[in-house]
Amino acid sequence: MTHPPVPALTTHLGYWLRMVSNQVSLAFAKRLEAKDVTVAEWVVMRELYDVETLAPSRLADRLGMTRGAISKLAERLIAKALIARDASPADGRAQTLRLTGEGRLLVPELAALADANDAAYFGHLTPAERKAMEDMLKAVAKRQDIRTIPVE
Amino acid sequence: MTHPPVPALTTHLGYWLRMVSNQVSLAFAKRLEAKDVTVAEWVVMRELYDVETLAPSRLADRLGMTRGAISKLAERLIAKALIARDASPADGRAQTLRLTGEGRLLVPELAALADANDAAYFGHLTPAERKAMEDMLKAVAKRQDIRTIPVE
DNA sequence: GAAATATAGTTGACTAGGAAACAATACCAA
DNA sequence: TTGGTATTGTTTCCTAGTCAACTATATTTC
Numbered sequence: 469m470t471h472p473p474v475p476a477l478t479t480h481l482g483y484w485l486r487m488v489s490n491q492v493s494l495a496f497a498k499r500l501e502a503k504d505v506t507v508a509e510w511v512v513m514r515e516l517y518d519v520e521t522l523a524p525s526r527l528a529d530r531l532g533m534t535r536g537a538i539s540k541l542a543e544r545l546i547a548k549a550l551i552a553r554d555a556s557p558a559d560g561r562a563q564t565l566r567l568t569g570e571g572r573l574l575v576p577e578l579a580a581l582a583d584a585n586d587a588a589y590f591g592h593l594t595p596a597e598r599k600a601m602e603d604m605l606k607a608v609a610k611r612q613d614i615r616t617i618p619v620e
Numbered sequence: 621m622t623h624p625p626v627p628a629l630t631t632h633l634g635y636w637l638r639m640v641s642n643q644v645s646l647a648f649a650k651r652l653e654a655k656d657v658t659v660a661e662w663v664v665m666r667e668l669y670d671v672e673t674l675a676p677s678r679l680a681d682r683l684g685m686t687r688g689a690i691s692k693l694a695e696r697l698i699a700k701a702l703i704a705r706d707a708s709p710a711d712g713r714a715q716t717l718r719l720t721g722e723g724r725l726l727v728p729e730l731a732a733l734a735d736a737n738d739a740a741y742f743g744h745l746t747p748a749e750r751k752a753m754e755d756m757l758k759a760v761a762k763r764q765d766i767r768t769i770p771v772e
Numbered sequence: 773g774a775a776a777t778a779t780a781g782t783t784g785a786c787t788a789g790g791a792a793a794c795a796a797t798a799c800c801a802a
Numbered sequence: 803t804t805g806g807t808a809t810t811g812t813t814t815c816c817t818a819g820t821c822a823a824c825t826a827t828a829t830t831t832c
Contacts, residue, residue, distance in 0.1 A: 471724065474731040477666055480738040481750060482644045484757035489641035491764060492634045508818080514629055525780060537819055539782055544818095561780040561827045572623065579626040586632040589760055598633060601756055604749060605636035608741055612643060660788080677810060689789055691812055696788095713797045713810040 488589075496585040503578060508533075509545055510578050513567060516551060517575045521564035523556075550574065640741075648737040655730060660685075661697055662730050665719060668703060669727045673716035675708075702726065 477483050497507050505513075511531060516522055528538045542565055545551040550571035556562035567575070590598060629635050649659050657665075663683060668674055680690045694717055697703040702723035708714035719727070742750060 472728050474666070474669060474728055475735070477663070477734075480734055481742045481754055481757075482641075482648065482734075482738050484754055484761065485637065485641045486645055488757050488760050489634075489637045491761070493638055496634065506818085511629070514626070517626060523780085534820060535781060536783075536821080540818075543782095556780095559780080559828075563781075576624050576626055582629075582632055582634075583627070586634050589764065590633045592763065593756065597756060600752060602633055602636055604745065604753055605633075605640045608640050609636065609643070611744065612741065658788085675810085686790055687811060688791080688813075692788075695812095708810095711798070711810080715811075 492589050499581040499585055505578060508541055512541060513571055513575055516565060516567045521566045523562055523564055644741050651733040651737055657730060660693055664693060665723055665727055668717060668719045673718045675714055675716055
């Protein structure tokens with residue numbers, strides 16, 4: 469009783485993309501769990517790593533999250549003593565976020581987990597294949613003017 | 621004060637994959653919104669489309685979701701009158717889910733949205749490029765024994 | 773310089789999922 | 803046939819987001 473035939477989900481590139489992406493992210497999340505850090509927290513920490521300080525609202529823009537989400541995310545990272553929040557001297561509304569010493573020390577460890585995860589999933593591809601995939605994904609991103617850092 | 625240099629997030633293929641995948645899924649979700657359906661609901665409906673009836677637990681396996689999540693998802697679809705739930709005559713614990721007439725009529729419309737979304741993101745790739753990407757993703761999926769349908 | 777407007781961050785209500793405890797039923801083994 | 807175990811689906815509690823209302827401070831405009 470399948471009236472009009474409908475192509476399978478698997479005919480869409482988006483389907484495969486999502487399936488693989490989900491698994492890669494999930495596996496990465498599991499690795500991070502050993503360090504008691506989520507993917508979103510990792511991205512924030514990595515952003516802060518080469519920038520000294522950053523305003524929450526800038527972070528929201530960069531990660532494509534709402535300011536509310538960043539507010540709560542920052543709160544969690546502060547509770548873990550991985551980042552710190554300072555009032556802006558210039559603007560009474562504004563704040564800046566920065567890594568604590570502890571947080572800064574953790575980033576290279578987390579980066580190693582990210583490397584390992586990427587290698588586990590894509591390490592078997594030849595350099596040419598990797599480059600082809602990366603180029604295609606970059607082209608799609610550019611074409612659609614995608615610029616936010618994927619958090620989840 | 622960036623002590624040890626850490627490679628940028630963008631050096632990972634997983635980063636690009638997630639960025640593009642997130643945007644493709646988000647755009648698809650927005651299209652589905654016009655029909656008042658979520659991506660997860662669409663996947664369930666598409667699964668039911670060529671199968672007559674399906675047990676919730678089978679659905680959970682196929683979609684890689686918990687039975688609890690399927691329970692709630694089914695409840696939402698039933699509330700929208702897009703699927704129906706019947707008690708299994710053979711097994712007092714079991715149920716089966718099926719599309720309603722209305723639900724079945726909706727599937728081809730939703731499939732058209734899926735096609736359009738895929739085309740919007742990947743239509744500009746040459747057939748060879750599309751195939752290369754699909755093959756690589758399939759290979760990664762196969763290598764990791766990924767078999768669940770990506771819902772989100 | 774006062775009033776309107778804009779911006780930064782927080783909060784509360786809501787959503788969709790996971791994990792684990794649970795109830796009901798089925799299966800199995802002695 | 804009865805007692806233990808397995809399985810099905812539901813429920814409760816938790817998490818991490820969104821959205822929209824809110825507070826406080828800045829900026830602009832007249």
